[in-house]
Amino acid sequence: xxxxxxxxxxxPQPVILTRxxxxxxxxxxxxxxxxxxxxxxxxxxxxxxxxxxxxxEQSGDEFRIYVRPGEVIGGSEGAATTPVRSPGSxxxxxxxxxxxxxxxxxxxxxxxxxLKSAALGQGSEELGRVLMKSFLYTLRExxxxxxxxxxxxxxxxxxxxxxxxxxxxxxLEKEGVEILSCGTCLDFFNLKNSLKVGKVSNMYSxxxxxxxxxxVIAF
Amino acid sequence: xxxxxxxxxxNQLPRFDHPEVLxxxxxxxxxxxxxxxxxxxxxxTVDFFTPVVDDPYIFGQIAATNSLSDxxxxxxxxxxxxxxxxxxxxxxxxxxxADILKGGAEVVxxxxxxxxxxxxxxxxxxxxxxAVTGIVHPERVITNRGARIxxxxxxxxxxxxxxxxxxxKGGVIKDSEAQPAIDSMVRLNRVxxxxxxxxxxxxxxxxxxxxxxxxxxxxxLGSEVAFExxxxxxxxxxxxxxxxxxxxxxxxxxxNQQYLxxxxxxxxxxxxxxxxxxxxxxxxxxxxxxxxxxxxxELLHRLQAQGEFAWVVGRVIKLEKMPxxxxxx
Numbered sequence: 001x002x003x004x005x006x007x008x009x010x011x012p013q014p015v016i017l018t019r020x021x022x023x024x025x026x027x028x029x030x031x032x033x034x035x036x037x038x039x040x041x042x043x044x045x046x047x048x049x050x051x052x053x054x055x056x057e058q059s060g061d062e063f064r065i066y067v068r069p070g071e072v073i074g075g076s077e078g079a080a081t082t083p084v085r086s087p088g089s090x091x092x093x094x095x096x097x098x099x100x101x102x103x104x105x106x107x108x109x110x111x112x113x114x115l116k117s118a119a120l121g122q123g124s125e126e127l128g129r130v131l132m133k134s135f136l137y138t139l140r141e142x143x144x145x146x147x148x149x150x151x152x153x154x155x156x157x158x159x160x161x162x163x164x165x166x167x168x169x170x171x172l173e174k175e176g177v178e179i180l181s182c183g184t185c186l187d188f189f190n191l192k193n194s195l196k197v198g199k200v201s202n203m204y205s206x207x208x209x210x211x212x213x214x215x216v217i218a219f
Numbered sequence: 220x221x222x223x224x225x226x227x228x229x230n231q232l233p234r235f236d237h238p239e240v241l242x243x244x245x246x247x248x249x250x251x252x253x254x255x256x257x258x259x260x261x262x263x264t265v266d267f268f269t270p271v272v273d274d275p276y277i278f279g280q281i282a283a284t285n286s287l288s289d290x291x292x293x294x295x296x297x298x299x300x301x302x303x304x305x306x307x308x309x310x311x312x313x314x315x316x317a318d319i320l321k322g323g324a325e326v327v328x329x330x331x332x333x334x335x336x337x338x339x340x341x342x343x344x345x346x347x348x349x350a351v352t353g354i355v356h357p358e359r360v361i362t363n364r365g366a367r368i369x370x371x372x373x374x375x376x377x378x379x380x381x382x383x384x385x386x387x388k389g390g391v392i393k394d395s396e397a398q399p400a401i402d403s404m405v406r407l408n409r410v411x412x413x414x415x416x417x418x419x420x421x422x423x424x425x426x427x428x429x430x431x432x433x434x435x436x437x438x439x440l441g442s443e444v445a446f447e448x449x450x451x452x453x454x455x456x457x458x459x460x461x462x463x464x465x466x467x468x469x470x471x472x473x474x475n476q477q478y479l480x481x482x483x484x485x486x487x488x489x490x491x492x493x494x495x496x497x498x499x500x501x502x503x504x505x506x507x508x509x510x511x512x513x514x515x516x517e518l519l520h521r522l523q524a525q526g527e528f529a530w531v532v533g534r535v536i537k538l539e540k541m542p543x544x545x546x547x548x
Contacts, residue, residue, distance in 0.1 A: 012389040015466045038470040045466030184485055202491035204464060
């Protein structure tokens with residue numbers, strides 16, 4: 001594994017060194033070590049913008065960021081064969097890495113499910129919640145072709161503490177489906193520390209996923 | 220220094236409650252204002268920092284433009300300036316210092332002010348800026364406190380100098396790509412200040428180290444109102460959003476974001492890069508002006524007629540929960 005030791009370096013050096021290492025060997029997993037939060041956040045943003053899937057391990061004042069190569073957004077076609085998933089919150093402790101080439105080798109060819117609220121459909125809110133749970137259960141039972149589930153607005157309640165659908169998401173995640181919750185939405189509902197399953201994402205990445213999806217199922 | 224830390228230090232200083240002090244330490248504002256007589260008040264400010272670009276002459280211009288900006292933000296006219304300089308005399312070619320000072324002097328001249336002198340200290344890293352004295356009519360001081368509900372918020376420079384300077388330092392962009400940012404940083408806020416006075420504007424601030432939202436917050440707080448901005452109306456410098464996505468974000472942006480975490484509400488879709496840029500510390504940024512609705516067209520017209528830029532970015536609303544509201548898409 002290639003390693004970038006950026007401890008003791010000020011912004012923007014950690015980003016510059018990481019970018020250089022990432023671009024030099026795009027197929028390899030990279031370990032970046034930094035010792036402050038600014039460097040951590042900037043390296044996360046940078047590697048995500050290059051299509052990598054970073055995960056953070058914290059020990060004391062140090063952050064060890066493992067960047068897996070992932071699909072390169074707007075990058076070379078050759079990257080399509082590399083694994084695409086990395087479950088686990090980018091801010092939480094890292095979980096084991098699942099790759100499920102059986103389902104989809106690239107996000108770009110898959111189906112993305114977009115959940116715009118915690119309830120499915122309009123009319124009765126109560127009914128909507130029942131339907132959502134039922135939908136997620138059904139999805140879990142037959143996730144073929146689904147690469148990503150994106151939760152937006154009140155949809156982020158589904159991936160947070162107190163949701164009655166957590167087990168469905170966990171099961172989907174085990175099947176290699178990427179679960180993403182909109183960071184702005186988590187912030188808005190003050191749920192940032194309550195996320196139980198999947199990763200935090202941003203609008204830029206979400207838009208990219210929607211644009212590249214072969215099909216989007218939106219509720 | 221970040222806004223939170225600064226506030227906690229300034230709170231420890233004794234207060235100077237003289238009747239002549241129109242704007243002092245008690246309120247966070249761009250510069251201090253001291254009334255000399257019923258017709259005349261002094262505006263004083265000092266600002267200096269480390270190089271943001273390699274070219275010493277351009278750095279001198281940027282630093283001086285930034286220092287003068289505080290006078291303009293108070294609606295004033297700069298009269299005199301003093302150089303304030305730190306320089307590693309023994310390690311760097313002295314011509315570098317000469318070029319920095321030439322750049323600064325050129326800007327002072329353009330501002331219609333005079334350079335009276337200065338002070339130099341030997342230091343490991345160059346730093347440069349100005350202490351500036353300006354004047355304003357005591358009843359026409361433009362402060363952070365005068366924004367009224369219904370006013371329209373106008374910004375005179377696009378955002379993103381912090382990430383662009385970071386990208387430039389990191390060698391990620393070429394000088395030519397940073398040129399729009401440099402042009403923006405050496406543009407005086409003079410015309411904007413003159414237009415504000417002509418139209419009787421009561422509230423404005425200049426956007427510098429606390430970032431767009433940091434300074435907007437100070438103004439909303441001082442005026443006891445809330446500011447609502449539409450994300451689609453906010454102007455960005457070219458390549459700024461790309462650089463933000465790449466994580467070329469200066470530490471100050473995170474400090475600003477942290478300080479403002481419970482003061483800013485986001486509604487709708489706002490890109491992470493856009494958020495980061497809203498907190499990005501600006502060097503020699505534009506003025507954020509609160510102008511009454513019936514004068515906004517005239518303000519935009521006058522600025523544009525003189526080759527200046529201006530964008531309507533938001534409006535002043537009643538303070539309910541959050542002093543700053545960003546409306547997404």
